[in-house]
Amino acid sequence: MAIEAPATRPVNPRFSSGPCAKPPVFTLEKLSDAALGRSHRAAVGKEKLKAAIETTRDVLGIPADYKIGIVPASDTGAMEMAMWSLLGARKVEMLAWESFGSGWVTDVVKQLKLDAEVKLADYGEIVDLATVDTKNNDVVFTWNGTTSGVRVPNGDWIAEDREGLTLCDATSAAFAMDLPWDKLDVTTFSWQKVLGGEAAHGMLILSPRAVERLESYTPAWPLPKIFRLTKGGKLIDGIFSGATINTPSMLAVEDYLVALDWAQSVGGLVGLKARADANTAVIADFVDAHDWIDFLAVDPATRSNTSVCLKFSDDRIAEGAAFAKAVAKRLEAEGVALDIGAYRDAPSGLRIWCGGTVETADLEAMMPWLNWAFEAEIAAQ
Numbered sequence: 001m002a003i004e005a006p007a008t009r010p011v012n013p014r015f016s017s018g019p020c021a022k023p024p025v026f027t028l029e030k031l032s033d034a035a036l037g038r039s040h041r042a043a044v045g046k047e048k049l050k051a052a053i054e055t056t057r058d059v060l061g062i063p064a065d066y067k068i069g070i071v072p073a074s075d076t077g078a079m080e081m082a083m084w085s086l087l088g089a090r091k092v093e094m095l096a097w098e099s100f101g102s103g104w105v106t107d108v109v110k111q112l113k114l115d116a117e118v119k120l121a122d123y124g125e126i127v128d129l130a131t132v133d134t135k136n137n138d139v140v141f142t143w144n145g146t147t148s149g150v151r152v153p154n155g156d157w158i159a160e161d162r163e164g165l166t167l168c169d170a171t172s173a174a175f176a177m178d179l180p181w182d183k184l185d186v187t188t189f190s191w192q193k194v195l196g197g198e199a200a201h202g203m204l205i206l207s208p209r210a211v212e213r214l215e216s217y218t219p220a221w222p223l224p225k226i227f228r229l230t231k232g233g234k235l236i237d238g239i240f241s242g243a244t245i246n247t248p249s250m251l252a253v254e255d256y257l258v259a260l261d262w263a264q265s266v267g268g269l270v271g272l273k274a275r276a277d278a279n280t281a282v283i284a285d286f287v288d289a290h291d292w293i294d295f296l297a298v299d300p301a302t303r304s305n306t307s308v309c310l311k312f313s314d315d316r317i318a319e320g321a322a323f324a325k326a327v328a329k330r331l332e333a334e335g336v337a338l339d340i341g342a343y344r345d346a347p348s349g350l351r352i353w354c355g356g357t358v359e360t361a362d363l364e365a366m367m368p369w370l371n372w373a374f375e376a377e378i379a380a381q
């Protein structure tokens with residue numbers, strides 16, 4: 001029997017996993033101070049780019065001797081420039097448990113043609129991190145698998161005295177989870193994820209050992225200008241102080257500064273983590289209370305607090321993929337949850353963003369709608 005529609009609706013129904021909801025305080029007027037129509041190399045532009053770098057350092061607690069660069073092509077650009085610039089010097093292990101990690105495997109195995117050791121796990125699972133030789137090998141992995149909602153629980157599996165480098169795609173982790181900077185040599189993310197900024201630019205964070213590799217190793221393959229981090233064997237320092245490789249969007253920069261300002265206003269990383277955890281707890285309570293839905297992540301220790309992936313588990317469901325799509329469509333049609341269908345390559349289900357820009361009250365208002373949509377779809381089958 002179909003149930004009655006809930007009385008309360010989320011104020012903001014945006015639960016997309018990227019681009020993610022803008023900070024709750026966001027308005028277009030907040031961007032009025034953008035250095036539009038000015039050169040990004042003029043003092044005003046450079047100051048804003050530098051502020052974006054240094055406020056990132058501040059909020060994420062990135063050590064003073066790490067380099068932070070703003071690079072083209074969002075997180076993908078940052079990851080690919082890192083892999084193309086650094087890999088090939090030693091054996092590399094590629095770890096993947098969902099779509100984006102698999103994309104980096106393709107890059108390294110099929111495009112760079114490196115004889116990498118590839119370790120894969122199915123959606124919902126994670127590779128056995130204890131088998132990774134972080135002491136000797138370069139390792140490429142994704143901190144939070146956005147399309148499966150599975151994250152590494154911590155960095156304990158990474159050797160402190162390692163000789164290889166760790167390359168970490170942290171795009172759906174940064175600003176929601178603790179990242180152990182001493183264990184990460186290359187870290188990347190995009191503004192469009194946890195802070196609800198705009199895509200287009202990526203952040204590339206390098207440890208001193210990553211810089212050392214860049215300055216002592218030249219890859220066997222050609223590098224386009226857009227990937228080049230060194231000149232004459234030396235790091236191009238300007239990239240890490242706001243002199244970008246090519247022209248950035250000053251509108252996107254302003255938007256990121258507004259997001260960082262909001263992040264500081266909610267208590268920085270501690271506040272952002274608490275917001276993401278509280279959001280995830282709303283979903284966990286719902287899952288506990290309903291036996292027809294479960295997390296895709298098998299081990300609770302690996303459960304994401306940003307891209308929360310859910311699967312339906314009810315014998316009455318005739319066709320899983322069609323059912324999940326219909327539930328998401330019903331919620332979207334009601335305007336109570338936008339873009340929460342599972343990622344196209346992932347198992348069927350839902351993916352609900354819980355990063356800090358999402359208000360807990362909106363998730364609380366949305367969950368009864370999920371119950372409503374589920375029952376309506378069961379009745380409609």
Ligand SMILES: Cc1ncc(COP(=O)(O)O)c(C=O)c1O
Nearest residue numbers: 018074075076100142146171190
């Ligand atoms: C883990 C991960 N890596 C890479 C990307 C690609 O990011 P972008 O489109 O910002 O380059 C995404 C996007 O969702 C992602 O979740």
